[in-house]
Amino acid sequence: MGNDVSRGVRDGNPKNYRRSGGGWWPAPPTAMKILSWNVRGLGNSRTFLALQKILQQQRPLILFVCETKLTAKQMYETSRKLKIDNCLAVNRNGKGGGLAMLWYNEANVHVTSYSNHHIDARVQREDGSWMRCTGIYGHPEMSQKHHTWILLKRLADLFDIPWLCFGDFNEILHPNEKLGGNDRNVNMISEFREALCECNLIDLGCKGYPFTWSNGRFGQHFVEERLDRFLCNKKWREKYVDCAVVNLETWTSDHCPIIMEVQAKGSALSYARKRTSRIHYEDAWSSYEGCKDIVDKEWRRHGNWKCADPVWLFKQTTKSSMAQLKNWSNAEFKGRQQKLEKLTAKLKELRHNGVNIVTGRKLRELKVRSRTSCLTKKFIGSRGLGQIG
Template sequence: MRILSWNCRGAGRAPTVRALKALVHRERPDIIFIFESKAKSPRVEKIKEWLKFRRCFCVNAENKSGSLALYRAKGVSLEVIFDNKNIIACLVYIDPPTDVWLLLLVYGPPKVGHREAFWDLVTNITESFSGPWMLLGDCNSYSPSSDKFGGSSRGDYSSKPFRNFLSNAAAIELGFHGPQYTWVGRRSGGVHARIRLDQGCCNQEWQEMFPNAGIKHLVAPTSDHKPILLDPHFENNNINKPFRFEAMWARDPECEDVVDQAWRKEFFGSHGFNLMKKNIPQRLFAE
């Protein structure tokens, strides 16, 4: 089940609709999530007909801003269980029908003051669901410093609620293929900042269900955000997956031996050099 997510920055313009149709034709997604479309239900329904999708769900724009729209193709079985101006939460039913996972499609609040409450809400939703879950969309935040280039350091603090969510939920960030940054902010005189705002993460159960899942960063000329495509059966071996310590590793029976082997190694040099060299290699966990 391939899912396309795009902050399209207005679906009322013909170029945006053409770009969306081209993406659908090329990538063949089963679910489409667009946001900041600034459109209301009639326009969202019309786009559904142009895309030849079977169903759509819309959270209407407020004062000509915002708006979330979810489209699904024939054969996709899902149920929306919660929505507001920043999130659509739905249950996705797979074969057999008793198997279900939670999909969270998000548009993180642009205003810094609203982010803590939003990520607290996302935490509550994931904690209330005992099965696999996946989160996808524009988080309007970033996790490691490598996900940002240029601009001020103010965004480091404003992304703290998102980082807290990732930590508290033991979320696993999916890797990606393509350009690193999904958003480019510009000011007069040139580029201001590049950030990977659009991304996906999941819990351990979802990753076990789709161990080959990955994300592609795509290109669309009509928005300052790149569309992203979640493919549960991603086949590219060059996927960029940043190293993260996963809480589940500590529960592995071999974890203590791996740590012990790394710590017993001897190196010549300063204390700092020794500590760096004894850093547990990622490959030991991956084997």
């Protein structure tokens, strides 16, 4: 694998790609959800925080990201910061590209192959059966698109098990999946459809906003397309419930994240984990004087450490400090969370009402307010409130 891939090791078995380390762990997933997103660069803080928030709200078990624009080593460090147990990352190509598949320990994932345009893995379910998950990043250049279809056909011949294929295919399946601009090349659309037919893959559709990519322009230059999707084969549809893919809202990438929940027919939700109400210390608190004052006050208040059992005293002081920090955090950050939710709802309303097509002024204003007011390094967001509220 050379320098193209970063991975961890679990119990001496390199197939499991486990990362070790301490720190805060997000609330665990309640079902097997899979998230796919062309992040258009994961090195900037806005996109990282947006992804972090999506993980906290949607709680996917498996995540595929493309166009990370990171080296494998940088992506591995990013997965550590996201507190995701496992990661396989493919190096960026020059200043672009870069892929990664990340997953929590609840998923038994075995990566079977990868390239600059795909990561293919087998996932073992609780009943011992296997399904296949393949993340795809299609060639964006028109002259190279046929290589994506060749890749799909080769992958289709490898395993005869339920198959879920997802990602940014950089092509549409139907003319109505594009709004604005010049018409798509009909031959390119036909080649995509023919490739899926040969691979016995079908589109799973979507809910939410119908397009997943926008060129970010307005008026007569405005263009939107549905480039990101989930596909499956016949065996997958026979075994799993047809849960609609959801196109999520975001303002940090020109692509929307897409997410799907996987559930076997006739069974309860898989991979359920019990949520706890434990209070966790947030690293972001450390930069606030209010946090420092609380910690200093509580540790001074508990008296002389030489005259008491240090273990008991440590527990009491920590418990008292966290109780005070809980109240402080709710007061400090709750208003920011509510503000972000209102701005996001307004962005969604404007987008669905077609404001993009006519004028971008209101949309731009709301995006700037969302970025500057809420997605800052010091913004705790739903993670902190969800854990301590």
